[in-house]
Amino acid sequence: MTKPRTYKTKAIILKQVPLGEADKILTLYTPYMGKLRAVAKGVRKPRSKLSGHVEPLTHAALMLAQGRNLDIVTQSQTIDSFIYLRQDLHLTSSAIYLAELTDCFTVENEEDPTLFQLLLHSLHRLSEGMCSETILRLYEIRLLENLGYRPEIRKCVYCGTLTPSPCYFSPSGGGLLCLKCRHKESLAHPISPDALKIMQILQETNPYTHEELQFPKGVARELEHILRSYISYLLERQLKSTSFLDILKQSEVDRVVQKL
Amino acid sequence: MELPTSPLVARLVEEFNKLPGIGPKSAQRLAYYLIRVSREEAKALAEAILAMKESTVFCSLCQNITEADPCLICRDEARDRTKICVVEDPLDVLPLERTRIYKGLYHVLHGIISPMNGIGPDDLKIAELLNRLKTGAVREVILATNPNLEGEATAMYIHRLLSPLGIRVTRLARGLPAGADLEYADDVTLTRALEGRQEL
Numbered sequence: 001m002t003k004p005r006t007y008k009t010k011a012i013i014l015k016q017v018p019l020g021e022a023d024k025i026l027t028l029y030t031p032y033m034g035k036l037r038a039v040a041k042g043v044r045k046p047r048s049k050l051s052g053h054v055e056p057l058t059h060a061a062l063m064l065a066q067g068r069n070l071d072i073v074t075q076s077q078t079i080d081s082f083i084y085l086r087q088d089l090h091l092t093s094s095a096i097y098l099a100e101l102t103d104c105f106t107v108e109n110e111e112d113p114t115l116f117q118l119l120l121h122s123l124h125r126l127s128e129g130m131c132s133e134t135i136l137r138l139y140e141i142r143l144l145e146n147l148g149y150r151p152e153i154r155k156c157v158y159c160g161t162l163t164p165s166p167c168y169f170s171p172s173g174g175g176l177l178c179l180k181c182r183h184k185e186s187l188a189h190p191i192s193p194d195a196l197k198i199m200q201i202l203q204e205t206n207p208y209t210h211e212e213l214q215f216p217k218g219v220a221r222e223l224e225h226i227l228r229s230y231i232s233y234l235l236e237r238q239l240k241s242t243s244f245l246d247i248l249k250q251s252e253v254d255r256v257v258q259k260l
Numbered sequence: 261m262e263l264p265t266s267p268l269v270a271r272l273v274e275e276f277n278k279l280p281g282i283g284p285k286s287a288q289r290l291a292y293y294l295i296r297v298s299r300e301e302a303k304a305l306a307e308a309i310l311a312m313k314e315s316t317v318f319c320s321l322c323q324n325i326t327e328a329d330p331c332l333i334c335r336d337e338a339r340d341r342t343k344i345c346v347v348e349d350p351l352d353v354l355p356l357e358r359t360r361i362y363k364g365l366y367h368v369l370h371g372i373i374s375p376m377n378g379i380g381p382d383d384l385k386i387a388e389l390l391n392r393l394k395t396g397a398v399r400e401v402i403l404a405t406n407p408n409l410e411g412e413a414t415a416m417y418i419h420r421l422l423s424p425l426g427i428r429v430t431r432l433a434r435g436l437p438a439g440a441d442l443e444y445a446d447d448v449t450l451t452r453a454l455e456g457r458q459e460l
Contacts, residue, residue: 015376020281021281046437047437047440049441049444052445052447053446055408055409055446055448056408056409057409078447078448081446081447081448083451086409086412086448087416088416089413089416089417089420092409092412092413092416093375093413096375096376096409096413097375100376240375240377240378241375241376241378243380244373244375244380245375247380
């Protein structure tokens with residue numbers, strides 16, 4: 001199907017990069033056109049009508065016109081700017097992580113309304129101050145599932161033993177390993193029964209009902225580590241925004257004072 | 261295929277091509293323009309670049325670009341030494357100076373925290389800022405990073421670092437720019453404009 005000369009879409013702005021004197025290239029995530037890159041003209045000028053409506057992490061209704069190379073944003077109206085999220089450093093950086101994750105895993109023009117809804121939902125929940133760890137882990141697991149990387153967390157990926165104990169998670173194997181099979185993959189992290197249980201809940205139940213789910217700090221760290229290693233195995237690199245999330249978790253003052 | 265251009269011209273084109281915002285075509289145009297200018301003009305350009313490169317340093321206090329360390333602003337006795345205005349890059353100092361309202365000192369971060377591009381606090385001149393605050397002379401730090409996602413994140417990060425020090429930390433007000441139109445204002449800007457409304 002050919003696109004009309006101008007078209008409208010809702011989108012979440014994932015990121016911006018400067019272009020030329022006053023323009024920016026936006027990376028948009030839309031429900032029915034997937035990821036899209038478009039030029040927003042003049043948005044670096046102070047009186048730009050668009051600039052406030054195309055900030056990263058904004059849910060907006062846009063009108064675009066077909067351009068020669070990239071399409072051009074002609075109008076944008078904010079639907080939700082997640083203002084509360086912007087006022088908190090930890091929430092902002094968590095949301096940036098979600099955006100980067102989405103950007104890295106999706107390809108242009110491949111629609112995925114489910115993932116769009118989940119991203120939007122996650123941003124809303126972050127903005128409402130829900131536990132960011134739950135939201136991040138849930139989004140990671142669901143994103144992987146949607147894109148065909150669903151980890152096998154019910155049985156050993158080699159011998160099929162159900163919920164083995166002790167149990168290992170292998171990024172390269174894409175799921176659990178039992179004690180006997182753990183040496184068949186070079187990478188395998190031990191995973192505790194608690195962390196495994198939470199992963200199963202996040203993966204198998206309705207993603208819109210987990211707001212109240214909170215897990216102990218140790219388990220949270222374990223899950224973060226496991227999912228991060230799986231994600232970086234799939235992407236063959238680390239996501240850039242994770243290092244800032246880590247910095248925020250440390251006591252920053254101590255860190256900088258140490259450096260001096 | 262070997263193009264019939266002089267290797268010296270090609271070299272210049274290549275150098276221009278490295279500059280931000282200059283593509284291969286513009287680079288060619290600039291190089292061929294310079295063929296036609298007088299020797300003096302070309303020399304002036306070359307010397308200006310060299311002189312700038314050789315005799316500018318970062319001010320050891322504010323990190324701004326300067327010929328003499330400390331820079332003119334940091335040396336100026338008439339400046340208010342209890343205030344430091346934190347900006348992203350040297351270009352941001354100029355518009356603030358143009359207002360002629362601000363009489364305090366500056367601190368240039370040389371960048372902005374940008375998690376998506378892998379730029380963290382350690383890549384900026386934040387440690388240098390904390391060092392300057394150690395003397396206790398500074399009463400107020402004004403955060404003048406741009407009012408976008410990354411600028412806000414940087415401001416919040418610095419605020420978090422400074423809050424235990426008991427120094428007043430302020431942020432530039434956000435609102436409607438001169439000549440703006442309410443119809444096109446976004447929610448964030450309007451919310452801030454309402455919050456910061458002032459008695460007439």
